[in-house]
Amino acid sequence: MQSPTIPPSMLSALRRVMRPLVRLMLRKGVTFPMFADLLKEVFVDVAHREFRLDGTVPTDSRISLLTGVHRKDVRRLRSEEGESLAALPENITLGAQLVNMWTTGKPFCSEPGQALPLPRLASVGGDLSFDALVAKVSTDIRGRVVLDEWLRLGIVRLDEHDCVHLEAQAFVPQKGFDEKAAYFGHNLHDHACAAVHNLSGDGQPFFERSVHYDALSPASVDHLRAAVEKDGMQVLLAFSRLASGLEEVDVPSAEQRQRITVGLYFYTETTDPDLSKTSDP
Template identity: 30%
Template sequence: MSNLPKNDTEFNLQQILLLMNYLTKWLIHSGVGYTEFSAALKPVFYQQAVNELERIEKKDTISAISLLSGLHRKDITMFKDATNEGKLITQADVSEPFSIPARVVGLWVAEDWPEQMPFYNLKQTSFVELVKKVSMEMHPRSVLNELVRLGIVKQDRRQVTLQKRSFIPDQSTQDLRKFLTQNLQSHINAGLHNILFPEQTSFLEESVRADELTKESVQMLTRYSIELWEKYSEELLKIAVECSALDKGKSDANQTFCLGIYQSDL
């Protein structure tokens, strides 16, 4: 029996799932599970369904949005109500579950539990008691292991300590994640534009690939590509600065130009 996709929709889903392997790696590493992520996706699917109906000039009825997005009619109603009230769709009254570890930390801070306490102790406040106030189903040891992995708590023998510094965002690492997100957005936007709107002007979206290479060859190509990019980006940046100076103050100066490059040794 053939393993080829039955239709274009199924093929597209297979390709997106390949990308999701990397995004899911990022989510899991950050402590975000399937339940929280799928809930957070609801307004995204809602908005994109509305955008598609607008593109094809169809009315954005609850049924039409539900058909395109796969969302429950109740959620769609909530999003529509939020929009009609002038709110962001992310402010809609749609239940979004929080992970047990996140709720444990939230309760720990909100109710001012001791910053340090034993994992388990019948005679005094303990981490086990805290977890059981949130959930009787999740094992406290599993919750502790997850919080330790995320760097939110520290365990020293039988003592569990809340790491207050973990609540202070690291600006440098946040900036790196923002840059990655912006670069991925620009890249996928260019590629999707070329696929979905072939009748329009295409964006530059190409790559150079070479297979069956030794580690030494990959290292040599990496060094050479960095040298080329440093030279090319410097020249392009000079022109971009000149264009920015010429366009400054113009009423139609509302466009953004982005050219990126990446290197990988998959």
């Protein structure tokens, strides 16, 4: 079988995409051999799950042909229990539900996006307390357990009156590497899936847009950063309220259930002088 010609533009894009990931790996001690082994697992798993002919599970030989991974390795990897793409950890999904209710549902907010400080104990605040908020979402976990975890992650703070203040309008851990890594994997995966789908040209494209400027001063960048944090957060909260309202009335079957991710990001770095020269008139 003759190998298809790989567009140089694709290899260039992959090289660019990998740079920040390699930077993270080097900082965290992930070496090339470790990553190569991990990548080998992913190649085999994707070929096994997504490259079937007429629904038939591919053989070891076909996976080896598709991926370039040696057949012995393919057989070994398929016999091992691979780590599936699990949903976000339970503590994160619970946290997202709680923050959503705190910022959108009365009596816990003064208006959408404006979470009220809540007395910690139901014995003090009754239905308008942190304990009551947690009980609205789950009766299996105590408010104190959630509070201790959120204090560790920097999601909330406790004032001198024993009231709990929300420090962010969305569940975004300020501390806790494992929690931030979970969001990193979830968000980057879904963004990449949308971009890959759009690049394939199959079906209706997903919304994926951004704006780029390369001649801004540090002061202007700070101004834009603040605008994105304020206005962008309001946009995401509006989408969250819309999705929450729709989910309350939806009754899809198990086969019809779908999940969504809507994201917004901001990034800045020093403009490469070589690149800026090529773009000057």
